[in-house]
Amino acid sequence: MQEVNAFIGVLMFWEREKDCHNVMITEAITRDRFEYLFSNLHVCDNQQLDQGDKFAKLRPLFTLLNKKFMENFSLEEMHLVDEAMVPYYGRHSCKQYIRGKPMRYGYKLWVGSTKLGYLNWFEPYQGASKNISENFSELGVGAGVVLEYAQALRKEWPDKKFHLFFDNFFTSIPLIEKLTDCNFYATGMVRENRLKDISLIDSKLIKKQRRGSYDYAKIVKQYNCSKVAR
Incomplete structure (x- = not known):
């Protein structure tokens, strides 16, 4: 249940401070009742977990949320x-x-x-x-x-x-x-080390030019760029 503990901040709704307390929630359910229900919340079968997925216990919930977000x-x-x-x-x-x-x-x-x-x-x-x-x-x-x-x-x-x-x-x-x-x-x-096969002005040189100077290239095919302008 370590993943569930990430949401423990919701317990702040039951604090007495005005910037945390939420009357709508506290009048609907007690803190102890909420903690009990939350500690027993499961969204998948523990006998059918994907061992390669570190978030397998919450994967169905993540999948449902992504689906609803898109919809x-x-x-x-x-x-x-x-x-x-x-x-x-x-x-x-x-x-x-x-x-x-x-x-x-x-x-x-x-x-x-x-x-x-x-x-x-x-x-x-x-x-x-x-x-x-x-x-x-x-x-x-x-x-x-x-x-x-x-x-x-x-x-x-x-x-x-x-x-x-x-x-x-x-x-x-x-x-x-x-x-x-x-x-x-x-x-x-893009990082400069990812442009090894593209001929552009070295960053150390272009920093010494006047403000607003730039250089660019147009890709005509993979890893092969032709200079267009300076």
Whole structure:
């Protein structure tokens, strides 16, 4: 039940402080009753767990939530793929520490959302050795996350136009090419070490040029880029 403990913050509704106390909840159920029901909550059969899934006990709930998120969000073109933290200070093999984040300890989730922050899809991080999907394992974890979300969108809306945005953890040339093949638009920052076969001005040199200077290239085929302008 370690996963369930991540939601223990809901017990704050029964505290006496005005910024926590929730009359609607406290008048409907006592704290002890809530704790008893919550401690006996199961969403799957423990005899049929996927041993390779560290969140197997909650997988049916995650699947249902993703389904409902997709069914109820307002359809739009722009979407964001990123990571999010769920605070948790107990013991679990998937608990992460990310320096510099507002919530440094907890579960890391891969998320897909609309531009206004509505969550459409999520998947808990289980370690670098476990990709989001074996279908995209050759592209790496970051690209696999983006493609998994793209696949979920395309499954619901086969003919709609979508534009995905993501940061430099996810971005790579093979990922952009794969999304293009799947009829997605994509925008992302990219790390310099992922552009080894693309001829661009060295970052140390361009930093010395006047403000507003830039360089870019146009991809004409995989791993082969022709310079367009400077």
